[in-house]
Amino acid sequence: MLFNEPHPLEVKVLTRRFEYPNAEPIGIDRFLATRGYEGFRKALGMTPEQIIDEVKKSNLRGRGGAGFPTGMKWSFVPRQSPKPKYIVVNADESEPGTCKDRIILENDPHRLIEGVLIAARAINASRGWIYIRGEYRYLIAVVDKAIEEAYQHGFLGENIQGSGWTFHLSTHSGAGAYECGEESALLNSLEGLRGNPRLKPPFPATSGAFQCPTVLNNVETYSAVPDIILNGGEWYSNLGTPKNGGTRLFCLSGHVNRPGVYELPMGFNLLRLINEVGGGVRGGRKLKAVIPGGSSCPVLKAEECDLPMDHESLAKIGSMLGSGGVVVMDETTDMVKAMFRIMKFYAHESCGWCIPCREGTAWLKKLLGRLDEGLGVSTDIDLANELARNMLGKTFCALGDAAAMPTISFVEKFRGEFEAKLKSAQAQAPVPGAQPLAVL
Amino acid sequence: MTFSPELEARFARMLRNYPPGRQKGALIPMLLYAQDETGAVTPELVQEVANRLSVKPVEVEEVIGFYSMLRRKPMGKYHVQVCTNISCLLTGGEELFEHACRKLGIGNREVTPDGQFSLEEVECMGACSWAPAVEVNYDFHHKMTPEKFDQLIDSLAKRQ
Numbered sequence: 009m010l011f012n013e014p015h016p017l018e019v020k021v022l023t024r025r026f027e028y029p030n031a032e033p034i035g036i037d038r039f040l041a042t043r044g045y046e047g048f049r050k051a052l053g054m055t056p057e058q059i060i061d062e063v064k065k066s067n068l069r070g071r072g073g074a075g076f077p078t079g080m081k082w083s084f085v086p087r088q089s090p091k092p093k094y095i096v097v098n099a100d101e102s103e104p105g106t107c108k109d110r111i112i113l114e115n116d117p118h119r120l121i122e123g124v125l126i127a128a129r130a131i132n133a134s135r136g137w138i139y140i141r142g143e144y145r146y147l148i149a150v151v152d153k154a155i156e157e158a159y160q161h162g163f164l165g166e167n168i169q170g171s172g173w174t175f176h177l178s179t180h181s182g183a184g185a186y187e188c189g190e191e192s193a194l195l196n197s198l199e200g201l202r203g204n205p206r207l208k209p210p211f212p213a214t215s216g217a218f219q220c221p222t223v224l225n226n227v228e229t230y231s232a233v234p235d236i237i238l239n240g241g242e243w244y245s246n247l248g249t250p251k252n253g254g255t256r257l258f259c260l261s262g263h264v265n266r267p268g269v270y271e272l273p274m275g276f277n278l279l280r281l282i283n284e285v286g287g288g289v290r291g292g293r294k295l296k297a298v299i300p301g302g303s304s305c306p307v308l309k310a311e312e313c314d315l316p317m318d319h320e321s322l323a324k325i326g327s328m329l330g331s332g333g334v335v336v337m338d339e340t341t342d343m344v345k346a347m348f349r350i351m352k353f354y355a356h357e358s359c360g361w362c363i364p365c366r367e368g369t370a371w372l373k374k375l376l377g378r379l380d381e382g383l384g385v386s387t388d389i390d391l392a393n394e395l396a397r398n399m400l401g402k403t404f405c406a407l408g409d410a411a412a413m414p415t416i417s418f419v420e421k422f423r424g425e426f427e428a429k430l431k432s433a434q435a436q437a438p439v440p441g442a443q444p445l446a447v448l
Numbered sequence: 449m450t451f452s453p454e455l456e457a458r459f460a461r462m463l464r465n466y467p468p469g470r471q472k473g474a475l476i477p478m479l480l481y482a483q484d485e486t487g488a489v490t491p492e493l494v495q496e497v498a499n500r501l502s503v504k505p506v507e508v509e510e511v512i513g514f515y516s517m518l519r520r521k522p523m524g525k526y527h528v529q530v531c532t533n534i535s536c537l538l539t540g541g542e543e544l545f546e547h548a549c550r551k552l553g554i555g556n557r558e559v560t561p562d563g564q565f566s567l568e569e570v571e572c573m574g575a576c577s578w579a580p581a582v583e584v585n586y587d588f589h590h591k592m593t594p595e596k597f598d599q600l601i602d603s604l605a606k607r608q
Contacts, residue, residue, distance in 0.1 A: 011578050011590065092467070104533045104572040137465070142480055142517045143573045145586035178465040181477040184517035186571065200475030200501070202514040218467050261535035261576035268577045303534050303572075333576060335534055349537050353571050359514070 011111070012268025015285045019247060021255045022231050023271045026115050033150050036157040039118040045163055047234035051126045052171050054237075056087060059130040063233065065241025067253030071108075072098055072189070072226035073302065073331040074406075075319045078233075084213035085131040085221045094217040095128045095136035096198065096224040100182050100189040102141055103302035104353060105333025108257035108269050109227035113140070113147045116231075117154035121177065123230030125163065126237055127223050128175050135176045137217070138227075139194055142183040151179050186357035190405045191224045193359065204361040205405035228257055228332075248274030252318040256332055263290045263338040275316040282313070282336055293338040297422070301330020303350045304410030306417030327417070343425045347418040348376040354411035365408035368399040372415060379426055382433020389426045393419045449496040451485055459500070471501050476511060479518055487522035516571075524559045524566030526604050528552070529583045532569050535576035540593075544580050545569050547594040551601055564605065 014020070014028055025034050025042055039045070051059050064079030085093060097120065101109040112120060124136050140148050155177055158164045166174045180198060182188050188197045192206035195217050216222025232254055236244045245253035252274035258281060261267050265287030272281065278300065282288065289295050295310040300317070306327040315321045322329045337346065355369040375392045378384040396415035399408045419426060451459070459478060466473035478497055483489055489512050498505045512518045530548050532541040549555055552565050559566040575581030578590035582597065589600060 101574050102572055105535055105576050106572075107574045107576045107578070110574050135467075141574070142515075143583060143586070146588075176465075178461075180465070180473070181480055183476050183480045183515035185515050197476060198473055199470065200472035200503070200507070200511070202511055218470050218473075220467075259577050261579055262538040267579070299534070333535075335538070335576070337538060341538065346534060346537065349532065350534055353533055356571060 012266065012270075015266075015270055017276075017280075017285055018271050019255050019273050020271055021235050021244075021247065022112060022119065022228065022257065023115075024235075025119070026111075033114060033154070034116050034118065036118060036154070036161055039116070040161075043238065044118055045122055045125075045234075047237035048122050048125045048129075048163070049169065051129050051237050052169060052173075054129075056130045056132065059126060059237065062237060062241040063130070066232075066236040066244040067241075067248065067251060068229065068232055068236060068244065069252060069319065070226060071228035071232075071256060071332065073103065073304070073328075075329060078225060078229055081213065081225070082127065082130050082223055084211065085223060086214060087132055089214075089221050091220040092135065093128075093131045093133040094220055094222045095124050095131075095133045095177075096195065096212075096217055096222055097124060097136065097138040097227055097230060098189060098191065098194060098224060099138055099140040099144070099147075099227045100194060101144075101227070101331075102186045102189050103304065103331045103333055104350070105259060105261055105299060105302045105335045106331040107259045107261075108332055110144065110147065111257070111269050112227050112231050113144070113151055117151045118158065119231045119234060120151070120227055121154060121158050121163070123233035124177060125168075125175065126233045127225070127230060129173070131221070131223055133223070134174060137178060137180045137198060139180045139182060139188070139198060141188075142181050145181070148179050148181055155179070185359070186353075187359040187405070187407060190407065193405065194224070195222070202359070204359050205407075207404060226331075249316065249318050251320060256317075258317070259333045260286045260336065261333065262336040263293065263341070264288070264336045265290055272317075275318045275321075278308075278313045278315055278317050278334070281317065281334065286336070289336065289338045291338070293340060295336065296339045296341050297337045297343065299333070299335040299337075299414070301328050302333035303335070303353065303414060304328070304406070305330040306413050307421060309421050328413075342380075342429075343418055343422040344376070344380045344429050347415065348373070348380040350414055351376050351411065354407065358407060358411070362403035362405075362408060364399045364402040365411065368395055368408060369411045371395060372411065376415075379429065382429055384430060386427070386430060389419060389423060389430075449486075449492055451482065455481060455485060463500075472503050472507070475501055475503070475508065476515060479508070479511070480515075483518060489518055489520055522559075522563075523568075525564050526584050527566045527568065528601075529568045529570040529573070531571070531573050531575065531579070531581050531583075533572040535572070536580040539579040541580035544582070544592055544594060544597060548582075548597060551594075551598060565601070 068078040069075040188203040193203040197203040212222040355373040360366045396412035399412040462474045530545040582589045
């Protein structure tokens with residue numbers, strides 16, 4: 009099932025097989041008829057070095073949020089290690105604002121399997137898992153069926169396509185935990201443990217799933233690989249900007265006329281994405297702010313949005329491209345409330361492993377909550393900022409930063425709104441003093 | 449404990465998916481799938497899963513509190529999950545959740561007296577571009593409005 013009409017500005021690579029409004033996942037017959045598994049067949053005739061080189065040339069960067077160069081990640085796996093090598097797919101999509109992996113899994117599951125096979129070949133892996141968040145149960149069924157088809161057609165199992173190589177693949181269900189989208193927490197979860205992050209190094213490339221060398225990438229990352237091998241890394245790279253190869257799925261949500269998931273070249277202008285692809289801000293209102301890549305990314309003010317959507321451009325203005333979740337907020341948006349809601353999420357999802365994150369998110373939630381209610385005191389605004397700054401870089405995984413960074417940006421860029429809310433609430437009903445935080 | 453033949457077959461397949469001696473990997477999916485049949489992770493289920501995976505019951509216990517979908521008490525036959533995270537918040541998710549409380553007459557994580565419905569305010573479930581979103585058990589409902597929500601609940605109530 010597809011949810012939004014395609015837009016003429018889209019560049020269709022990952023979504024090239026989608027046929028709006030066809031509601032059926034693309035089965036193996038249609039997949040094979042549209043050059044499906046051809047990239048993999050080509051990869052079978054290549055050496056691991058050649059595959060990794062092609063991916064390096066493509067300038068493909070991880071689509072989960074961090075944007076690490078994929079080819080380089082694969083090259084870190086010690087292929088001569090006597091341990092088995094594994095492939096893990098992160099389909100634990102749960103960054104607020106992000107809903108792109110879902111449409112790949114739902115519409116073209118064989119594309120993911122083909123990408124996994126090529127990655128597996130590049131590191132000589134023997135097994136893989138697709139870790140799908142528990143809430144996506146219907147997608148587990150879709151992917152399971154595609155895996156079964158791939159086994160029947162000799163693309164999975166023993167002696168794949170007569171190559172003598174054996175590779176097994178299965179799905180693995182999560183059970184509700186944002187933290188498991190972090191790679192090392194996901195690996196713990198895959199091993200049947202609580203999804204707490206691991207200390208790095210060692211990185212998954214040397215000690216990942218079941219303490220064996222592992223390549224772990226996002227669904228969208230693997231899904232780009234078949235076309236890279238088929239058409240060449242250079243072709244893919246040229247679709248984007250110099251350091252950001254290819255296309256990416258942008259999830260447009262919030263106050264826009266045509267929300268949806270659109271595949272656009274890397275470096276596409278954010279304002280054009282909102283105004284041309286997304287049909288502009290809903291109700292003809294003015295744009296106030298945009299979260300450019302999922303709720304962890306520092307918010308942009310409207311006047312900052314005329315910029316290309318690539319890793320460097322966003323880093324330059326102090327934000328991140330993240331996971332492609334573009335959340336649009338119009339002039340009516342209550343920024344204090346929005347930030348409070350985001351913090352409620354992080355406080356709920358903090359795994360509790362690192363104290364700065366566990367305590368920081370809980371206290372920020374209380375502070376932002378009373379600011380939102382107009383029950384705080386003016387020093388709370390600075391306190392929130394200070395608290396957030398003290399969380400940065402002090403945790404095993406990026407969740408602490410993911411909670412701190414938006415807080416700092418909301419407070420600094422929309423400080424006036426925090427102050428106004430405090431004043432208006434106090435003018436309406438003078439509060440003798442701040443409410444103790446403990447009761448909130 | 450025995451499960452349905454379909455689930456037993458799934459468990460048998462699942463156990464083959466992990467490296468030798470590392471069957472504990474199946475723990476979390478196994479608990480979730482089992483819970484779908486039993487309604488909750490009961491002490492019997494903990495023991496059963498521990499036996500099947502050759503782990504200590506405490507190793508099962510320790511993951512239950514971590515994963516938000518695992519629960520020790522049963523929810524309603526239809527577990528209604530309303531997202532109020534950022535994209536849904538901007539498109540009326542919070543109002544929708546309040547409407548859901550009134551419509552069902554229950555609060556967050558409560559069950560109707562007849563056991564038919566339960567309600568939960570959930571975090572982002574990956575439907576941001578089609579917000580606000582509701583998931584009933586494992587079925588997604590996109591671009592929800594209070595009217596569409598009422599229709600959905602009424603049709604589920606009739607199905608019983």
